Amino acid sequence: MGITIALAGNPNSGKTTLFNVLTGSNQYVGNWPGVTVEKKEGKLKGEKEVTITDLPGIYSLSPYTLEEVVARNYLLNEKPDAILNIVDGTNLERNLYLTTQLIELGIPVVVAVNMMDVVEKSGDKINTGVLSKKLGCPVVEISAMKQKGIEEITKKAIEAAKGKTSVRVHEFSAVVESALTEIEGMIEDKGGRNDKDQRFVAVKLFERDDKIKEQIAMRIDVESIISKCEEVLDDDGESIITNERYNYISSIIEGSLVKASKVKLTTSDKIDKIVTNRWLALPIFAVVMWIVYYVSVTTVGTWATDWANDGVFGDGWSLFGLEIPGIPVILGGFLESVHAAGWLQSLILDGIVAGVGAVLGFVPQMLVLFIFLAFLESCGYMARIAFIMDRIFRKFGLSGKSFIPILIGTGCGVPGIMASRTIENDRDRKMTIMTTTFIPCGAKLPIIALIAGALFGGASWVAPSAYFVGIAAIIISGIMLKKTKMFAGDPAPFVMELPSYRMPRISDVLRSMWERGWSFIKKAGSIILLSTIFIWFTSNFGFVNGKFGMVEDLENGLLASIGKGISWLFVPLGWGEWKAAVAAITGLVAKENVVGTFGILYGYAEVAEEGNEIWSTLAASFTALSAYSFLVFNLLCAPCFAAMGAIKREMNNTKWFWFAIGYQTILAYGVALAVYQIGNIFTGGAFTIWTIVGFLVVALILYFLFRPYKESKTLNINVSSVKAHKFAK
Known part of the structure; x- marks a missing residue:
């Protein structure tokens, strides 16, 4: 019969690192029954009968947050054979709070004191023998990052699971x-x-x-x-x-x-004096994100994407002097050799390869971006960003807790929206749900890359500006909405720890990158595939002379008819041509569809990011200004169907759901209109009635931003340091 060992510990205690070390690639990810909190399980390396269950990172078993409810219910209901409790040795007192609760459950507990290399470096000493005697359970020193003590802790955990470890109930004063x-x-x-x-x-x-x-x-x-x-x-x-x-x-x-006799500033403390400085923090954050997007979208990412677009999904590439044909060439030759029907060749080459290929061509850029994000999260810098943004958000009626879902949303909006469950204040939670998808997610990166490369010549400012447009939309929305009766009130207190800076393991960074990238690729093989088939059919079939059939000119297709029927809505935004309108609408199914739609409607051969063909092809529909307006609208408007579903579930109210979607769409339309119309004046365009509307939009936003209101008394609770004496809920 198999053995189950639950892995429990505080956030940033090294639990995930240890889980990856123990299970390697033998792990699988899902959701806990009935909830959407991520569930990780894996087989212990070398022990097929031992299953490791990774519980959410929690501070206690007292159920205030969904993560704590999930962890507590699992331990009480499922009753694992043993609990492996990961304790941060650099912050022993706070971590042992959870340990005392775990010991009370009557399940065998083994304590792994992690980060012992850091403890020794600081001069502190932990007597695990005494600690074990007082706790009444085995205590082992480990360093998950350097994989020290792993064999011993594994042995102890298995012994505990087999009933060879006594269980002692915690005693109180x-x-x-x-x-x-x-x-x-x-x-x-x-x-x-x-x-x-x-x-x-x-x-x-x-x-x-x-x-x-x-x-x-x-x-x-x-x-x-x-x-x-x-x-x-x-x-x-x-x-x-x-x-x-x-x-x-x-x-x-x-x-x-x-403890060491002399209290010295740690390396983390020295770095934080600069990185979290009141005046330097935001400029440093801006520079970091500019570098991330510059490398991901404009330089390294672009080179890799060009290779994918022009080579793998184009004519081919050279490797050691050997010419390797691209997928379209191979498939085209095969279809010709088997004398496939014309409509089938068109479906495969002009539909599936053009649409899905246009999206997958941007995967290299996404992988580069995901590497950067995984590194920043693992090294501890992103926790500092939450601290920095709490200062700003609190002035506008939100707390730093709202930034955590937004941070998660950079990968995908769906888990970002679901992460809002940790916010206790209902008003703040609803506002966070409404604004989380303003931040550019992975699915929006292909749109950013296409606009930056094809219409701005690879300008380095375009991609980072898209990120800060999202941040600005969140802050502006927070100010405006907090001044309404629906959202008025004090922001929720924000208490979290600042983990020590550490150099991430390469395997952990690559694993995180692959998990995010593979999720994107799977979407391309399912939702995007079905969408491109639909787009190909509706664009290539229509009524000509009263008869329905395949059309030679896309202008006669069903999609063109639909697009022309709605394109007038986007004329004030500068892109009233039907192809752009259709691309924006198909983006509601999945944001990647925007690029896939262009790939089909303009012909995939032209959708090379740096190619001259796409510039000449899109020039009739876009100028630099209208292209940026198009980018802004797609960044801020209602998200994809999957994210909409998450919003509806989390709001648990139809009226609130439609209010959120309506607010996002109206804000996106208004901002995109203002960008194009006001920008048009400064670039020598004509002054029209829509220019006046653009100025009115700006005036309305400024009115809501600066109109007087009774300010709420903000709480002065920010972030506890890793040296905090106590952690209280």
Whole structure:
């Protein structure tokens, strides 16, 4: 029979790194039953019978957030054979809070004190023997990053799972016991069950353990018990339990941890003096993101994309003097040799290869971008960005918690939207859901790359500007919406840790890049494939002289008829030609469809990012100004269908869903109109009625930004350092 070991620990404790080391490539990702929080499981390398389940990174089992609910329910309901608790050795006190809760569950626990290389470098010493004796469970020193102690911790975890490790229930001080004795008496008076450890039950009542409540609620008035205890102690019971946990942890650490005599600034502290500086933080962030997009879209990414577009999905490429034909050439020759029907050749070459190929051609750029993002996340810099943005967001009515979903949204808007569940304040959560998709996700990168390369000659400012357009839209929306009754109120407090800077493992960065990139490729092989077939059919078939059939001129196709019927809507935005209108609409299915649609409608041979052909072909539809207007609209308008579905699920209200989609679309239209019409004046264009509308849009936005209102009192809670004495919910 197989063994299941649950991996539990605080965020940034090195849990994910250890999980990757233990499982290697033998892992699979899904969602927890009933929720959309990511679930990772894997087989222990060399042990096919041992399954490692990676629980969400949490600070405690008291269920305040969805991640904590998921972790607690798994441990209580699924009952794994053992728990491998990852503890950050550089912040022992805070990490042991979760450890005390895990030990109480009665499941064998093995503690892995991680980052021991950093602990030793700082001069601190941890006596794991004493720590093990006081906790009553095995404690092993490891360094997941350098793969030290992995063999020993694996052995200990398997022994614990096989029942070779004793289980000891956590004990509390007399201060709490006096209150718990009172509760125990009340439980017995009410005729409740005489549990083996009433103190455990009482503690779980205070720590919001719904499972315990459900078990005894039919026989006991739970709320009256809690109220009575609070009366006896003249304080909040939950706070008392928290305080006593830390008192207990302090007694454990007293003989287990010896701090270095001299407190020196760590390397992370020295870097943070510059990176999180009040005046330098934002310029540094802007420079970092400019470099990321410059390398990803304009230089290295472009070279790789040119190779993919011109070579793999074009005429071919040379390798060591050997000419290798591209996919269109190979397929074209094959279809000719088997005398395939004309419509079939057109479907495969002008539809599937042109549409899907145009999208996949930008995969190299996306992979380069994903490498950068994975590196910034793993090294600890992105946590600093949340800290920096909290300062800004808090001035505009949002907290730094809103930046976490936005950060996740740079990969894909769907998990970004779902990450808003961690925001307790309902108003802030709704606003975050509405604004998260403003940030350019991976699916929008091909649009950015196409516009930057084909219509701006590879200008380095275009791609980074797209990122900051999204940030600006989020901030502006936060200011405007917070001044309405629907969203008024204090921003939620934001408490998080700043992990130490560390050099990421190359394998972890590449794994993260591949997971994101593979998700994009799978979408290209499913949603994009079906979309391109639909686009090819509707563009190549239509009514001519009263008869329906394949048309020679795309202007006579069904898609052209639809496009011409809606293109007038986009005339004020500068791109009222039907092909551009259709591309924007198909982007609602999946944003990659914008590029795929251009690939079909303009002919894939022309959709090479740097090619002269696409410039001449698109020149009739776009100027540099109208192209940027097109880019802005597609960045800010309603997201893809998948993200819309996530918005509807998270809003759980049809009216709020349509309000969110309507707000995004109206804002996108207004901003794109203002960009084109006002920009047109400065580039020598004519002054028209739409120019006045553009100025009115700007005036309306400025009015909502600066109109007076009763400011809410913002909380002065920002970010706790890694040296924080306590972490309280």
